[in-house]
Amino acid sequence: MLLLDGNATSAAIRTEIAEEVSKLKSQGKKVPHLAAILVGEDGASQTYVNAKVKACENVGFESTLVRMPAETSEEELLSTIKGLNENPNIDGFIVQLPLPKHIDEDKVTLAVAPQKDVDGFHPENVGRMSLGLPTFLPATPNGVMEMLGRYNIETVGKNCVVIGRSNIVGTPMAILMSRGTNPGNATVTLTHSRTKNLKEITLQADIIIVALGKPNFLTGEMVKQGAVVVDVGIHRIEDASKKSGFRLVGDVEFETVAPKCAAISPVPGGVGPMTIASLLQNTLKAVTMRK
Amino acid sequence: MLLLDGNATSAAIRTEIAEEVSKLKSQGKKVPHLAAILVGEDGASQTYVNAKVKACENVGFESTLVRMPAETSEEELLSTIKGLNENPNIDGFIVQLPLPKHIDEDKVTLAVAPQKDVDGFHPENVGRMSLGLPTFLPATPNGVMEMLGRYNIETVGKNCVVIGRSNIVGTPMAILMSRGTNPGNATVTLTHSRTKNLKEITLQADIIIVALGKPNFLTGEMVKQGAVVVDVGIHRIEDASKKSGFRLVGDVEFETVAPKCAAISPVPGGVGPMTIASLLQNTLKAVTMRK
Numbered sequence: 001m002l003l004l005d006g007n008a009t010s011a012a013i014r015t016e017i018a019e020e021v022s023k024l025k026s027q028g029k030k031v032p033h034l035a036a037i038l039v040g041e042d043g044a045s046q047t048y049v050n051a052k053v054k055a056c057e058n059v060g061f062e063s064t065l066v067r068m069p070a071e072t073s074e075e076e077l078l079s080t081i082k083g084l085n086e087n088p089n090i091d092g093f094i095v096q097l098p099l100p101k102h103i104d105e106d107k108v109t110l111a112v113a114p115q116k117d118v119d120g121f122h123p124e125n126v127g128r129m130s131l132g133l134p135t136f137l138p139a140t141p142n143g144v145m146e147m148l149g150r151y152n153i154e155t156v157g158k159n160c161v162v163i164g165r166s167n168i169v170g171t172p173m174a175i176l177m178s179r180g181t182n183p184g185n186a187t188v189t190l191t192h193s194r195t196k197n198l199k200e201i202t203l204q205a206d207i208i209i210v211a212l213g214k215p216n217f218l219t220g221e222m223v224k225q226g227a228v229v230v231d232v233g234i235h236r237i238e239d240a241s242k243k244s245g246f247r248l249v250g251d252v253e254f255e256t257v258a259p260k261c262a263a264i265s266p267v268p269g270g271v272g273p274m275t276i277a278s279l280l281q282n283t284l285k286a287v288t289m290r291k
Numbered sequence: 292m293l294l295l296d297g298n299a300t301s302a303a304i305r306t307e308i309a310e311e312v313s314k315l316k317s318q319g320k321k322v323p324h325l326a327a328i329l330v331g332e333d334g335a336s337q338t339y340v341n342a343k344v345k346a347c348e349n350v351g352f353e354s355t356l357v358r359m360p361a362e363t364s365e366e367e368l369l370s371t372i373k374g375l376n377e378n379p380n381i382d383g384f385i386v387q388l389p390l391p392k393h394i395d396e397d398k399v400t401l402a403v404a405p406q407k408d409v410d411g412f413h414p415e416n417v418g419r420m421s422l423g424l425p426t427f428l429p430a431t432p433n434g435v436m437e438m439l440g441r442y443n444i445e446t447v448g449k450n451c452v453v454i455g456r457s458n459i460v461g462t463p464m465a466i467l468m469s470r471g472t473n474p475g476n477a478t479v480t481l482t483h484s485r486t487k488n489l490k491e492i493t494l495q496a497d498i499i500i501v502a503l504g505k506p507n508f509l510t511g512e513m514v515k516q517g518a519v520v521v522d523v524g525i526h527r528i529e530d531a532s533k534k535s536g537f538r539l540v541g542d543v544e545f546e547t548v549a550p551k552c553a554a555i556s557p558v559p560g561g562v563g564p565m566t567i568a569s570l571l572q573n574t575l576k577a578v579t580m581r582k
Contacts, residue, residue, distance in 0.1 A: 127414030157487040
């Protein structure tokens with residue numbers, strides 16, 4: 001059983017990016033600059049944003065963190081976004097989700113200029129992905145594609161089942177895996193809460209990508225021998241045996257699934273680290289696409 | 292076996308649209324105005340465009356056909372598109388494809404203003420569809436959804452197989468059928484030229500949507516008893532027994548598939564007429580979305 005090591009793969013990508021940045025610097029060119037907007041004090045969001053900012057620094061990008069209080073109005077946020085859209089010094093930026101309830105997330109997503117939308121959330125970029133045009137691919141699905149590609153997982157003509165149809169993971173994942181690329185060219189089945197015969201479907205899958213957000217959902221009896229399993233979920237569950245009082249688990253019950261797998265991504269240390277690597281790739285792309 | 296009659300369904304939609312137009316007129320409001328650009332003298336394209344213009348007239352829309360010679364430069368075409376984008380009298384317009392080889396179709400698609408793109412081909416509209424935001428749905432997939440909806444075909448939790456992954460039919464079809472709507476909420480498998488075990492997959496399908504562009508491709512032995520089959524293909528094949536010397540067939544071998552089906556769309560008279568009805572729906576929507 002091969003462990004798809006997201007830490008090692010992400011580190012390799014970051015090293016490549018750091019080399020690109022050094023090259024840009026030595027040519028006297030502008031270094032990529034990522035900005036992140038964080039509204040409010042949500043603990044998990046702060047952790048994510050800080051990790052992104054730190055990752056930028058480590059590869060030599062410039063970064064700007066724009067912190068706004070939880071009571072920021074939608075109008076103020078949209079005006080800050082407009083400022084970043086127009087700021088030639090900022091190559092790409094993200095608005096950390098979720099936003100406080102009084103702010104319309106769709107409106108915010110639409111306000112980010114597509115050419116600076118390094119999260120790949122704007123409809124124009126989602127459409128470009130679907131059409132196979134150059135774009136910013138959404139971070140998590142792109143991270144999974146990178147992982148499959150770098151481990152030379154065979155995907156052409158394979159039966160791939162995606163569990164979960166969210167806009168930011170499951171649906172784009174299904175689109176990317178079915179496109180005529182490598183990795184890709186798989187026969188993809190997109191399953192979700194209304195799917196009736198899930199176990200029957202997963203048992204036929206060569207590749208299973210699990211992104212529904214339920215701890216330990218995929219169990220060994222749902223997986224055929226020799227499958228490749230990618231776990232996108234991440235959850236804190238209580239564990240009295242740990243000093244911290246909790247441990248991290250994914251959407252996959254690793255203990256029962258792993259023994260049947262040809263390859264599997266663990267949690268933590270699987271898809272998670274790939275997501276930030278994707279964001280860095282997109283930010284670098286934002287500079288090169290603009291020329 | 293229920294025949295999914297595209298002529299009758301399309302006629303019902305057109306009647307509804309004609310009533311809406313009458314209402315707009317009686318309120319002294321502007322009537323929807325669709326423009327179509329046709330470049331060159333391709334026979335099939337002329338037939339399609341003429342059918343669209345005629346359909347507009349029949350429901351009371353205004354229509355404008357812009358004919359340009361085959362040797363039109365890309366620049367001239369883009370400038371004509373810009374004119375239609377800016378013309379407040381035109382609510383929506385289409386550029387008939389295919390275009391002459393010296394013109395970049397991607398560039399043309401991107402030049403059409405998303406709010407007038409009643410074909411639903413612009414990446415922003417493709418992305419909006421994927422994200423479930425209000426948009427112009429592409430005509431053929433939307434026509435299939437309308438047909439399934441108006442015949443009350445149960446789709447929730449059903450296994451749906453889409454054959455063919457084109458940008459304008461197969462891929463959006465898979466997205467629409469998997470979304471949390473009704474019709475929709477199906478478990479969708481998108482198959483294509485690299486799919487290895489197609490017959491095994493189609494034999495498990497409750498609903499099969501065939502859009503790969505090969506005459507008589509889906510045969511009876513690939514379909515389970517009681518399936519619903521929608522045929523998006525249309526081909527002229529030689530037939531000496533006909534006065535015209537040809538007959539129209541779809542991607543489905545109707546004679547062997549139909550006897551096994553709970554419902555099936557014929558060719559001609561199935562999806563074809565639905566496509567134009569969708570275009571009219573989008574043009575009406577272009578007016579109401581702008582308010």
